[in-house]
Structure formats: structure tokens, C-alpha cells
Amino acid sequence: MLTFSPQAIADLQRDLLAFLPELVLCAAIVLMLLIRLFPATGRTHLGGLALLAVGGALVVAWLQWTRSGSLPLPDTSVRYFTGLLAYDSLTVFLRLFLLGFVALAIVLTFFTHIPDSEDSGDFYVLLLGGTVGMMLMASANHLLMVYMAVEMASLPSYALVGFTKGRRASSEAALKYVVYGGGAAGVMLYGISLVAGRFGTGSLTDVAQGVGAALATGTLDVPLALGLAFIFIGLAFKLSAVPFHFWCPDVFEGAPAEIGAFLSVASKGAAMALAGRLVLAFAAVAPEQAALAFAPVLALFAAVTATFGNLAAYSQTNLKRLLAYSTIAHAGYMMMALACVNTEGMSAVLFYLVTYLFTNLGAFAVIALIRNRTGSEDLSAYAGLVYTAPGLVVAMGVFLLSLLGLPPLAGFAGKFVIFSAVYHAAADASRPWLAQIYWALFVIGGLNTVISAVYYVRALKVMVIDKPPEGVGDRRVPFAAGSYAAILAMLVFVLGIAWNMLSVASERGTASFPAPKATVAAKG
Amino acid sequence: MSPMTLTPYLWLGAFLFTCGVVCMATKRNAVGVLMGVELVLNGANINFLAFARFNPAFAMEGQVFALFTIVLAAAEAAIALAIVLSFYNNHGTVDVDAAEELRG
Numbered sequence: 001m002l003t004f005s006p007q008a009i010a011d012l013q014r015d016l017l018a019f020l021p022e023l024v025l026c027a028a029i030v031l032m033l034l035i036r037l038f039p040a041t042g043r044t045h046l047g048g049l050a051l052l053a054v055g056g057a058l059v060v061a062w063l064q065w066t067r068s069g070s071l072p073l074p075d076t077s078v079r080y081f082t083g084l085l086a087y088d089s090l091t092v093f094l095r096l097f098l099l100g101f102v103a104l105a106i107v108l109t110f111f112t113h114i115p116d117s118e119d120s121g122d123f124y125v126l127l128l129g130g131t132v133g134m135m136l137m138a139s140a141n142h143l144l145m146v147y148m149a150v151e152m153a154s155l156p157s158y159a160l161v162g163f164t165k166g167r168r169a170s171s172e173a174a175l176k177y178v179v180y181g182g183g184a185a186g187v188m189l190y191g192i193s194l195v196a197g198r199f200g201t202g203s204l205t206d207v208a209q210g211v212g213a214a215l216a217t218g219t220l221d222v223p224l225a226l227g228l229a230f231i232f233i234g235l236a237f238k239l240s241a242v243p244f245h246f247w248c249p250d251v252f253e254g255a256p257a258e259i260g261a262f263l264s265v266a267s268k269g270a271a272m273a274l275a276g277r278l279v280l281a282f283a284a285v286a287p288e289q290a291a292l293a294f295a296p297v298l299a300l301f302a303a304v305t306a307t308f309g310n311l312a313a314y315s316q317t318n319l320k321r322l323l324a325y326s327t328i329a330h331a332g333y334m335m336m337a338l339a340c341v342n343t344e345g346m347s348a349v350l351f352y353l354v355t356y357l358f359t360n361l362g363a364f365a366v367i368a369l370i371r372n373r374t375g376s377e378d379l380s381a382y383a384g385l386v387y388t389a390p391g392l393v394v395a396m397g398v399f400l401l402s403l404l405g406l407p408p409l410a411g412f413a414g415k416f417v418i419f420s421a422v423y424h425a426a427a428d429a430s431r432p433w434l435a436q437i438y439w440a441l442f443v444i445g446g447l448n449t450v451i452s453a454v455y456y457v458r459a460l461k462v463m464v465i466d467k468p469p470e471g472v473g474d475r476r477v478p479f480a481a482g483s484y485a486a487i488l489a490m491l492v493f494v495l496g497i498a499w500n501m502l503s504v505a506s507e508r509g510t511a512s513f514p515a516p517k518a519t520v521a522a523k524g
Numbered sequence: 525m526s527p528m529t530l531t532p533y534l535w536l537g538a539f540l541f542t543c544g545v546v547c548m549a550t551k552r553n554a555v556g557v558l559m560g561v562e563l564v565l566n567g568a569n570i571n572f573l574a575f576a577r578f579n580p581a582f583a584m585e586g587q588v589f590a591l592f593t594i595v596l597a598a599a600e601a602a603i604a605l606a607i608v609l610s611f612y613n614n615h616g617t618v619d620v621d622a623a624e625e626l627r628g
Binding site: 144147148151155158159162165166167168169171172173174175176178179182183185186187189190192193194196197200201202249250253254 | 537541544545548554557558560561564565567568569571572574575579581582585586588589592593596599600603604606607608610611613614615620623625626627
């Protein structure tokens, strides 16, 4: 008979406790699938149950964050499930971020009625399944888990994009997403096979050791470099970094606005966390070499992505498409912080993600609410909106100006934190040419903010100054839905003024990674 | 006959990968593109199994990698074919060039 040592059982217990938020979501998914089997309950709207599950997982994650009860959160990163996953403050920060976002998104679906009772089971199962995948992306510590998590986050997203089956645009967007996404995931897996085979293990810790040693001795051979490049192509696709962004505008235009918000906030957040974890894992082993190798590449991608996103957004007439390009640009800003290759940069990414959550969710919420009234997402459908729904225009103005980064809104705080991380990286750079790269990045970031003002303000101008089009219906939204947008707008405002708490939390989010300065000091 | 070494297997994996990428890039039929994706995944699988065969330390891990990849490939094919069917219902074709209404 198979017996387990007390140690193994204790380990399993610890691992399951660390994994509890994901387990809650998994249980809810199974429950939702079962409920639909019974004729009596088959057609009930399952949004309440989904919200309850996400709330429960959120409470567990919060207890982990505050180290309450028997859910300890160690100071250093702990590997669990035989090293497949990492349990540290970054894991839990991303859990709170993702669960918080999904809870707000589920509340939004109550107001926009995008899944009706008939389809609600499918919709929320896919939504929660994708969320579990994204939470795994944020905690993956093994290349197998990286691939599994990326696929687990992607597959439900493909289906959600095509959720409104009868719409031509929706099915086209889903086809483009699944074809490009499947291709990118395949390329990523091939890269993983090269890297894992080369080191004889998929564990990120060991792979980082191996790559760090190869970087330090200058023996990075072609298969290894190719493997790493393929892995980063897969990640760049999820991040919608130029030149792997082409799916993003089409998918956002074709998908329902609620799903657009999910892809632009949750999916980007998980991909950022995964990319950051990879970069910091390399930086922890060989900080100097990692900075020299990764910073120029990441900086180049960040600069091109932000600039392209902002320039392409300029000529858009569909508001969702405009926000898709704005999402690409914001991914560029976050990659600028990632290019610092240190914990300050990663903390800035975490901070930015939270400000971006409220801002972008709010913007997509307004789009969804107006779509329900007018059936259109074109900018022209918003002309003169201020005469019929002034409150909604004020809320949308707050969101757009926050995306632009105007003080005193949350977007300003986020940009400030990112630019200051880049500034510090420039001041601390170990080589003059590296410092110049960071200075260039700093200037490009500033210029991009100025360019982006043009299209955000133009969208506002259409709503406030243009005459309402002929024959447009009643565009007033229900009071409850309007107050949802108002609350998000207020949060954007509050976060832009009182961001000390978030700043402390985002610093704690990367506390389990060694601070680069300490490592350098120990060497010198 | 000399015993097989690792290199020929890796060449086979690379060949399958290249075929898959070419297939994804040139096929206009959506199902053809998906077959290209499958080729890429199987190229990676051959790598995993070859490494597992020739590196005892990677023996177990490599095979587990391959198993999970097979399962995920099946899941991805199921989703992708469902989406292709939905596209066919709306457009009456599975030609990816017909997916051109979203642009700008």
C-alpha cells in the first residue's frame, strides 16, 4: 500500500492553503457546470454565484496578504507543488488585482446584460477559468506551468471574444485571435522545449541560473538564444507589444466591450507579472549581465510599442478600437518600467496596473452602457452626449484624462511612478550607454504622453462640443449603471490624490525579490 | 550501424517546426492554419521526448511536458474548430482572407 510521510502530508497541506484562492474558483466552476444539468436550475442567471465565488477567493487572498490565521505569507519566495509554482507577495498581489478586477467586471455584466440567463453559465465558467489561468501565470515557477497558464488564460479568452455568436464581427475577431494566439503559443512552446532540454529542467530557478551563467561567461549559443527569443515572442504576443500587436485592435473591436476590458486589464496584468517574474529571476542570479542583456531589448520594444500605439490611435473612429491602440500604448509604458530590470521598475508596473484597472474598466463600462442604448460603438454615436447624459460624460472625461495622465487623476500617479523608476535606473546605470538608453526612454515616454493627448481630448471634444446626430435615441443610462461608472470615476480621482497606500503595497509586492543594489554592494 | 545521437531528432523537430510555421503563413484555409499550429506543437514534442531519451535527469520531466502538450493541443483544437464553425455560420466560408471586415 502507498503510504505518505508526515512531512509530505504537511507539505501538501501548506501547498493547498497557499493555493486556496484558485481552489475556490475551481470549485465554483465545477458547481456552475453541475447546476446547469438540472432542469429546475438550468436557466438561472449564475452571475450572483460567480460573484460570490470571486468574493470568497478575494477574502482568502486578502487574508494571505495580511498574514491572518493559518494563511502565512513568507517574506521570501516559497516554491510549492514540488517547485511548479511560486508563493510570494507578487503572487498574492496579482491575485488581489485579478480577483478585484473580475469582481468589478461581473458587477458590470449585471448592468449591461451581456450574458442572458441562458448563456450565463458558459460565460462565467469561461471568465473564471481564464482568471485561474491568469493567476497561475502570475505565480508560475516552471516552464511547463508558464505554458499551461498561458494556454489556460488564452483558451477561455478565445471563446469569450466569440461569445456573441451571431455577430459577424465577433466571430471574425475570435477567428483572428485563435489563429494568431495558437501560433504564438506554439512558437513559445518550441522555445520552451529548446531551453528546458538544454538545461535538463524546466524549473525557472535552475534555468535562470543556467542563463545567468551563460550571460556572465558570454557563452549564449544559438539554440539557447533562439529558445529565449521564442519564449519572449509568446509573451510579447500576450502583452501586445509591437510587432506582435496586430491581433489586438481587431479583437477589441469585434469582442463585447466587457471582454475588451477583461483582455486589456486582466490579461495584460498577468502577462506583465509573468514577464516581470522571468526578468527578475534572471536579474536575481546575475543583476549586472541581466540588465546589460535585457534592458536594451525591452527598452526598444517599450519605446516602439508606446509610440506606435499612440500614433495609430490618432485616426480611429471606433471608440473600442481607439482604446485597443491605447492599451498597446499603455503596455509600452509598463514595459518601460520593466526595462529597468529591477524591483523598483516591477513595483512601478504593479502600481500602474492598479491605476489602469479602474481607469480602463471605467472607460469600457461607459462604452458598454452607451452600446446598450444606441447599438453603436462609433465615436459619432457619442456626439453631443453631454446634453442627454452629462454625468456619464463627466465620468468618461475622468477616465480618458486619467488614461492621458493628467493630475490629479490615478493615471498621473501611475505615469509618475514609472517615469521616476526610469529616471532612477538612468542615474544608477552601470554603463554610460545604458544610462543614455534610459534617458532616451524617459524623453520618449514624455513625448508619448503629449501625443496621446490629441486623441483622448478629441474623443472628449466629440462628446461635449459636437451637435447630437439626427434620429439618435434616448441615450440616458439607468441610474444604477450610471452610479457604477460614477463610483469608478471617484476611485480614479481618490487614487490620484491618496496613492501612498498603493505605493507601499506595490513595493511590498516585489519584496520577495532581492533588491539589486544590495546584491551589487555585496559583490563590491 | 552507429547508435542514434540526439542531433537527428532535434533536426526532425526543427523541420516539423519550420513546416508548421510555413503552413501557418501560407495556408488560406482556417483548418489548414490550425494544422500548421499542430505541426509546431509536435515539433516541440519531439524535442521534449528526444531530450528526455538522451538526458536521464530530464527523462521524467520531458515526458510529462509532452503529455501535457498533447492534452492542451486537443483542448486548443476543440476551441479553435468551434470558433471556425461559428465563423462559417456567419460568413459561409472558412477562408481566413474573408476575415477582413475589421480593419483600420
